[in-house]
Amino acid sequence: xxxxxxxxxRGAGRVDVEDVPRPTILNPRDAIIQVTATxxxxxxLHLFNGFIPxxxxxxxxxxxxxxxxxxVGPEVRNLSPGDRVVVxxxxxxxxxxxCQREMWSLCDNSNPNAAMAEKLYGYSSSxxxxxxxxxxxxxxxxxxxxxxxxxxxxxxxxxxxxGDEQVLFLTDILPTAYMAAENCGIQPGDTVAVWGCGPVGxxxxxxxxxxxxxxxxxxxxxxxxxxxxxxxxxAETINFEEADVHETLRAMTGGLGPDACIDAVGLESHxxxxxxxxxxxxxxxxxxxxxxxxxxxAIYCCRKGGTLSIPGVYGGFxxxxxxxxxxxxxxxxxxxxxxxxRYLEPLLKRIQGxxxxxxxxxxxxxxxxxxxxxxxxxxxxxxxxxxxTKVVFKPAQAV
Amino acid sequence: MxxxxxxxxxxRHPIPMDASGFEPASRCSRRVNVSHSERNVxxxxxxxxxxxxxxxxxxxxxxxxxxxxxxxxxxxTGHCHGYEALGISTAWKDHAxxxxxxxxxxxxxxxxxxxxxxxxxxEDLFQFWKNLEGLPAAMRHLESVTESGxxxxxxxxxxxxxxxxxxxxxxxxxxxxxxxxxxxxxxxDVDTAGxxxxxxxxxxxxxxxxxxxxxxxPGGKWAARLASLLGVGAExxxxxxxxxxxxxxxxxxxxxxxxxxxxxxx
Ligand SMILES: NC(=O)c1ccc[n+]([C@@H]2O[C@H](COP(=O)([O-])OP(=O)(O)OC[C@H]3O[C@@H](n4cnc5c(N)ncnc54)[C@H](O)[C@@H]3O)[C@@H](O)[C@H]2O)c1
Ligand SMILES: [Zn+2]
Ligand SMILES: [Zn+2]
Numbered sequence: 001x002x003x004x005x006x007x008x009x010r011g012a013g014r015v016d017v018e019d020v021p022r023p024t025i026l027n028p029r030d031a032i033i034q035v036t037a038t039x040x041x042x043x044x045l046h047l048f049n050g051f052i053p054x055x056x057x058x059x060x061x062x063x064x065x066x067x068x069x070x071x072v073g074p075e076v077r078n079l080s081p082g083d084r085v086v087v088x089x090x091x092x093x094x095x096x097x098x099c100q101r102e103m104w105s106l107c108d109n110s111n112p113n114a115a116m117a118e119k120l121y122g123y124s125s126s127x128x129x130x131x132x133x134x135x136x137x138x139x140x141x142x143x144x145x146x147x148x149x150x151x152x153x154x155x156x157x158x159x160x161x162x163g164d165e166q167v168l169f170l171t172d173i174l175p176t177a178y179m180a181a182e183n184c185g186i187q188p189g190d191t192v193a194v195w196g197c198g199p200v201g202x203x204x205x206x207x208x209x210x211x212x213x214x215x216x217x218x219x220x221x222x223x224x225x226x227x228x229x230x231x232x233x234x235a236e237t238i239n240f241e242e243a244d245v246h247e248t249l250r251a252m253t254g255g256l257g258p259d260a261c262i263d264a265v266g267l268e269s270h271x272x273x274x275x276x277x278x279x280x281x282x283x284x285x286x287x288x289x290x291x292x293x294x295x296x297x298a299i300y301c302c303r304k305g306g307t308l309s310i311p312g313v314y315g316g317f318x319x320x321x322x323x324x325x326x327x328x329x330x331x332x333x334x335x336x337x338x339x340x341x342r343y344l345e346p347l348l349k350r351i352q353g354x355x356x357x358x359x360x361x362x363x364x365x366x367x368x369x370x371x372x373x374x375x376x377x378x379x380x381x382x383x384x385x386x387x388x389t390k391v392v393f394k395p396a397q398a399v
Numbered sequence: 400m401x402x403x404x405x406x407x408x409x410x411r412h413p414i415p416m417d418a419s420g421f422e423p424a425s426r427c428s429r430r431v432n433v434s435h436s437e438r439n440v441x442x443x444x445x446x447x448x449x450x451x452x453x454x455x456x457x458x459x460x461x462x463x464x465x466x467x468x469x470x471x472x473x474x475x476t477g478h479c480h481g482y483e484a485l486g487i488s489t490a491w492k493d494h495a496x497x498x499x500x501x502x503x504x505x506x507x508x509x510x511x512x513x514x515x516x517x518x519x520x521x522e523d524l525f526q527f528w529k530n531l532e533g534l535p536a537a538m539r540h541l542e543s544v545t546e547s548g549x550x551x552x553x554x555x556x557x558x559x560x561x562x563x564x565x566x567x568x569x570x571x572x573x574x575x576x577x578x579x580x581x582x583x584x585x586x587x588d589v590d591t592a593g594x595x596x597x598x599x600x601x602x603x604x605x606x607x608x609x610x611x612x613x614x615x616x617p618g619g620k621w622a623a624r625l626a627s628l629l630g631v632g633a634e635x636x637x638x639x640x641x642x643x644x645x646x647x648x649x650x651x652x653x654x655x656x657x658x659x660x661x662x663x664x665x
Contacts (some may be wrong), residue, residue, distance in 0.1 A: 008626060008663070010662075018662040021658045022662045024658070024660075026657070027652070027654075027655060028651060029651055029652065056664070057663070057665050059662070059665040060662060093649060093654075094650075095649045096518060096649050096650070097604070097605060109646040109649055109650040109653075112653070112654045112655055112657075115635075115639060138656055139659050139661060147659060147660075148653065150650065
């Protein structure tokens with residue numbers, strides 16, 4: 001009765017499904033959600049591969065989840081048991097300086113370990129579900145139940161008639177993709193280059209076209225993912241193992257370079273060039289924390305006066321970042337965890353469509369698993385990027 | 400505790416910023432984070448390395464010169480960048496040494512100056528602070544405050560290493576919604592004084608709350624040992640307490656994961 005299944009971090013490269021106590025209300029603005037669908041994200045792989053510090057064995061993972069409200073604290077008046085909601089992965093109080101200015105992922109009050117984050121980053125950003133103690137140590141949503149703080153602000157009610165899979169990605173990657181494209185300040189006629197054709201990169205291609213891009217060029221080395229970028233995104237593609245990315249982009253843009261470059265790869269970038277090898281050695285002996293081959297390349301390839309948008313996650317210290325190139329070319333840099341709350345309503349409208357067929361993001365889903373299969377799913381998503389693009393778990397069957 | 404000199408505020412201050420009668424800790428004294436004895440060791444070691452750097456085996460010279468420079472700097476200025484980066488200070492040892500000999504002079508108490516911006520009106524914040532008995536709910540360094548009327552109150556604080564400290568205090572001046580200042584009455588475990596100012600910021604940026612606190616242990620029972628113990632982490636504790644007050648007043652409750660579910664811990 002009072003226990004549940006949850007995916008727990010056990011150490012780098014290892015997750016287990018464990019029987020743990022069910023969450024309870026700890027603050028008057030908390031709610032408890034029964035999880036009906038939850039997804040695996042590239043960000044989870046950064047934890048799984050040990051790139052994000054302050055994870056502890058026993059931490060419950062997962063930040064992309066939705067479900068039914070089962071219990072609310074005394075100060076949550078806008079939700080009732082039975083409501084079907086998606087939950088933003090960034091935890092925001094809704095009332096601080098940053099929340100009032102719609103910078104939800106920078107909330108001042110939601111990280112109980114703010115002092116720790118301050119030491120590392122100067123100031124603390126918001127708490128995140130299932131994303132290490134640096135970001136609050138909140139239990140995540142790859143579980144049957146999850147506690148949601150500030151539930152009067154975060155959870156977003158989903159109207160009947162939409163399936164879980166259609167709206168699940170509102171919790172993170174669809175808003176992330178949208179903000180990544182929005183940060184480019186796309187003008188009519190622009191060419192946007194996107195590094196990484198994972199779930200974030202793929203959806204970013206869609207969003208860049210919505211925002212008026214003329215062309216989108218997608219870069220990856222996984223043929224299946226490049227195929228998805230062409231088929232579902234209408235992007236032109238470059239396989240970085242087969243072609244010189246800078247030369248190809250140059251040729252494709254008449255020597256100008258892309259107007260905006262988006263790094264949807266993050267800190268586990270692959271590559272076989274000298275700088276990529278150098279990163280691999282340095283991070284494996286802990287001399288630097290992040291592998292940034294794609295980021296370097298994006299800076300290098302961007303046109304003069306262009307914009308670099310970074311939805312890919314970075315955690316620590318970046319080595320050999322070519323800031324000189326960014327400076328000389330007068331680039332604009334935009335980045336950060338997504339202000340998810342901002343995009344829920346407009347993106348839900350896109351999914352619903354307006355008399356016209358709505359946007360269906362489910363094309364990225366490759367696997368549906370039960371929660372018990374999480375260890376295999378992590379392993380597969382980490383290593384078999386060709387067959388595995390996005391995993392969705394179904395802890396509780398929707399009624 | 401970073402104290403930034405700011406131009407005089409435009410708001411009216413009937414009493415000086417520091418109502419408790421002590422000037423904010425000077426930049427200079429704060430930079431000293433290495434004790435006298437350590438400074439001497441640094442000077443000697445620095446000199447030895449300098450010799451090696453100049454005359455020693457060629458291969459170790461550059462390294463020696465670098466380290467020597469660091470140690471000599473540390474010895475001469477009492478400031479160690481390495482300590483600062485790590486948030487370590489051993490300078491408190493000096494206070495303990497001197498304090499044992501003499502009664503603790505005024506400038507030897509522990510002073511904390513912290514500020515925070517809270518998205519509430521000065522009136523709300525003034526009301527919160529005036530309700531002294533409510534302070535321990537957010538401030539972990541306080542165990543209880545009991546008001547006994549006429550601006551008098553009894554305070555119980557959690558000192559370092561679980562030592563309980565008690566004193567009586569009075570609010571001796573307050574300006575309508577602008578500031579409150581208090582001080583302890585004779586006979587308590589510590590002499591303490593403090594003030595909190597509330598200043599509205601422009602363009603709906605909330606209210607700037609500035610807290611100045613001073614703890615001064617009297618001679619006798621606890622003596623200066625306490626001063627040093629209090630000094631260690633006092634700032635950090637006040638900062639965390641203010642963070643909790645801010646979260647309480649803005650978000651309704653400080654964020655917590657205490658008592659949440661988790662998997663097997665090793
Ligand atoms: N900013 C946010 O709020 C936010 C939210 C969600 C995810 N993210 C981050 O976005 C990134 C991508 O997430 P995902 O779920 O799509 O991950 P993913 O691991 O599925 O995708 C990464 C893709 O990048 C490709 N890649 C690796 N090296 C490359 C290189 N040098 N050049 C081009 N492509 C390269 C990989 O082959 C893979 O297809 C991650 O860093 C994730 O943490 C950020
Ligand atoms: Zn995610
Ligand atoms: Zn907030």
